[in-house]
Amino acid sequence: xxxxxxxxxxxxxxxxxxxxxxxxxxxxxxxxxxxxxxxxxxxxxxxxxxxxxxxxxxxxxxxxxxxxxxxxxxxxxxxxxxxxxxxxxxxxxxxxxxxxxxxxxxxxxxxxxxxxxxxxxxxxxxxxxxxxxxxxxxxxxxxxxxxxxxxxxxxxxxxxxxxxxxxxxxxxxxxxxxxxxxxxxxxxxxxxxxxxxxxxxxxxxxxxxxxxxxxxxxxxxxxxxxxxxxxxxxxxxxxxxxxxxxxxxxxxxx
Amino acid sequence: xxxxxxxxxxxxxxxxxxxxxxxxxxxxxxxxxxxxxxxxxxxxxxxxxxxxxxxxxxxxxxxxxxxxxxxxxxxxxxxxxxxxxxxxxxxxxxxxxxxxxxxxxxxxxxxxxxxxxxxxxxxxxxxxxxxxxxxxxxxxxxxxxxxxxxxxxxxxxxxxxxxxxxxxxxxxxxxxxxxxxxxxxxxxxxxxxxxxxxxxxxxxxxxxxxxxxxxxxxxxxxxxxxxxxx
Amino acid sequence: xxxxxxxxxxxxxxxxxxxxxxxxxxxxxxxxxxxxxxxxxxxxxxxxxxxxxxxxxxxxxxxxxxxxxxxxxxxxxxxxxxxxxxxxxxxxxxxxxxxxxxxxxxxxxxxxxxxxxxxxxxxxxxxx
Numbered sequence: 001x002x003x004x005x006x007x008x009x010x011x012x013x014x015x016x017x018x019x020x021x022x023x024x025x026x027x028x029x030x031x032x033x034x035x036x037x038x039x040x041x042x043x044x045x046x047x048x049x050x051x052x053x054x055x056x057x058x059x060x061x062x063x064x065x066x067x068x069x070x071x072x073x074x075x076x077x078x079x080x081x082x083x084x085x086x087x088x089x090x091x092x093x094x095x096x097x098x099x100x101x102x103x104x105x106x107x108x109x110x111x112x113x114x115x116x117x118x119x120x121x122x123x124x125x126x127x128x129x130x131x132x133x134x135x136x137x138x139x140x141x142x143x144x145x146x147x148x149x150x151x152x153x154x155x156x157x158x159x160x161x162x163x164x165x166x167x168x169x170x171x172x173x174x175x176x177x178x179x180x181x182x183x184x185x186x187x188x189x190x191x192x193x194x195x196x197x198x199x200x201x202x203x204x205x206x207x208x209x210x211x212x213x214x215x216x217x218x219x220x221x222x223x224x225x226x227x228x229x230x231x232x233x234x235x236x237x238x239x240x241x242x243x244x245x246x247x248x249x250x251x252x253x254x
Numbered sequence: 255x256x257x258x259x260x261x262x263x264x265x266x267x268x269x270x271x272x273x274x275x276x277x278x279x280x281x282x283x284x285x286x287x288x289x290x291x292x293x294x295x296x297x298x299x300x301x302x303x304x305x306x307x308x309x310x311x312x313x314x315x316x317x318x319x320x321x322x323x324x325x326x327x328x329x330x331x332x333x334x335x336x337x338x339x340x341x342x343x344x345x346x347x348x349x350x351x352x353x354x355x356x357x358x359x360x361x362x363x364x365x366x367x368x369x370x371x372x373x374x375x376x377x378x379x380x381x382x383x384x385x386x387x388x389x390x391x392x393x394x395x396x397x398x399x400x401x402x403x404x405x406x407x408x409x410x411x412x413x414x415x416x417x418x419x420x421x422x423x424x425x426x427x428x429x430x431x432x433x434x435x436x437x438x439x440x441x442x443x444x445x446x447x448x449x450x451x452x453x454x455x456x457x458x459x460x461x462x463x464x465x466x467x468x469x470x471x472x473x474x475x476x477x478x479x480x481x482x483x484x
Numbered sequence: 485x486x487x488x489x490x491x492x493x494x495x496x497x498x499x500x501x502x503x504x505x506x507x508x509x510x511x512x513x514x515x516x517x518x519x520x521x522x523x524x525x526x527x528x529x530x531x532x533x534x535x536x537x538x539x540x541x542x543x544x545x546x547x548x549x550x551x552x553x554x555x556x557x558x559x560x561x562x563x564x565x566x567x568x569x570x571x572x573x574x575x576x577x578x579x580x581x582x583x584x585x586x587x588x589x590x591x592x593x594x595x596x597x598x599x600x601x602x603x604x605x606x607x608x609x610x611x612x
Contacts, residue, residue: 003353006354082338084333446497
């Protein structure tokens with residue numbers, strides 16, 4: 001198992017070699033954008049247009065922080081010209097991919113943890129700027145909902161990662177012509193999921209999608225629903241992972 | 255004893271045949287040079303042996319098995335167009351290689367680092383082409399495996415690095431009887447390393463044999479090459 | 485022509501002829517000329533291969549031949565040594581001398597010079 005964790009660790013290494021994104025001028029633009037976003041959020045909080053629940057809407061979108069990079073995970077072996085080392089390793093292709101999956105997942109968990117910190121900071125800011133709306137009671141409810149959303153998102157992330165890997169593996173294989181079909185599948189999955197989360201969970205009692213109202217359904221996601229969603233998500237991920245492993249093993253040449 | 259056997263192996267890319275019904279046996283425990291012009295099929299030959307490409311026809315036997323990732327546990331393959339992971343330091347490269355490659359002799363790798371003059375704390379991405387080539391070769395040489403495939407290990411490398419690489423190869427071969435297959439364009443520099451030689455053109459074997467016997471019959475490998483491909 | 489210096493000995497290797505024969509020949513020559521002393525240690529197989537930058541099997545073939553001739557002896561754990569036997573060294577010298585004579589004869593014949601004329605040339609040649 002020694003080699004497995006070395007391969008997992010190498011996923012992080014591969015991420016490091018992202019020249020463009022770590023350039024200092026790029027960092028300045030990102031910092032500026034973040035300040036702008038945070039500034040407008042604080043403004044809205046102060047004027048009461050945004051309550052605690054509304055902030056939670058970004059949680060499901062965290063899966064895109066896993067989806068995008070996952071496509072690059074496999075592709076980077078090709079673009080970095082290390083594919084001849086990677087594909088000749090004496091381990092099953094499924095192990096090679098699983099190591100990348102685990103590496104990506106661990107990386108994503110750190111981002112998710114970071115997002116929790118950001119939420120906590122905004123909770124504090126909210127209490128400071130607008131104690132009328134941001135009461136401890138409201139924050140308590142929001143926290144409970146946040147936990148449920150995070151759990152659902154964590155369960156959905158393997159699906160996003162395996163989908164990204166499938167896209168990348170297909171792109172570098174003989175089945176490349178199938179790529180448009182897979183992309184359509186991915187887009188359909190993503191839009192259905194977002195559709196479900198945003199529309200069915202973030203609507204007011206009249207059935208309209210409207211900020212800052214939040215559906216009662218969101219505060220009471222029942223355990224059975226959560227379990228079925230998690231199991232379904234993992235099951236789908238396993239199937240997609242199997243497909244990606246098959247393609248890497250049988251349909252890929254380097 | 256044949257380490258590698260190819261029987262009527264064909265591999266085509268579109269209408270172009272990289273390997274054209276190629277039949278070849280490569281001796282165990284010997285250094286074999288694969289020589290031929292660009293596009294002759296040398297790289298495709300190597301890739302077929304390690305299973306990176308699958309032939310359209312024919313049969314390949316490597317170390318008494320079919321080419322696959324399982325067999326690659328005993329094969330050290332250096333591709334002609336590969337880089338090492340640029341974000342690694344030299345030291346981490348060795349640690350990583352020791353973890354993922356079976357039969358990796360870490361002590362030997364450290365010795366080779368010293369004799370090849372590589373600084374451990376340097377990031378691989380900042381190494382010159384010659385130094386990166388030395389590192390890639392060290393990673394292959396430090397593996398205690400039965401078969402080593404080097405696809406153009408000298409290509410585009412400075413003189414001193416080439417000499418270091420040759421030194422490392424001789425050392426390795428003297429120490430353990432490995433099968434080493436090398437393809438190169440630096441014929442004059444490398445020909446004194448070969449026990450056997452195979453000349454390939456357009457996916458087929460044009461000439462092969464024991465190097466010293468060929469020298470007796472026809473002269474230097476360089477002159478034979480000129481005679482065949484000019 | 486590849487020139488290499490191995491432990492003080494000059495080797496000239498011509499890639500258009502078998503290398504093992506040249507290594508053998510040049511070591512023999514060194515012994516005959518006393519460039520290598522009786523009983524002197526010669527480089528190990530690996531070292532010589534490294535210094536000449538050639539395949540160790542080539543050196544091995546030459547060393548095996550030297551051993552067979554009795555010009556060298558391998559002592560386990562210590563290395564390979566030139567024989568102390570003056571007879572063997574003399575034999576090597578004779579062998580090389582005869583080769584040199586054969587070459588001389590060929591050269592003369594190629595120039596169309598007959599034996600008496602060749603002998604006269606030899607008599608008149610400077611010897612010191």
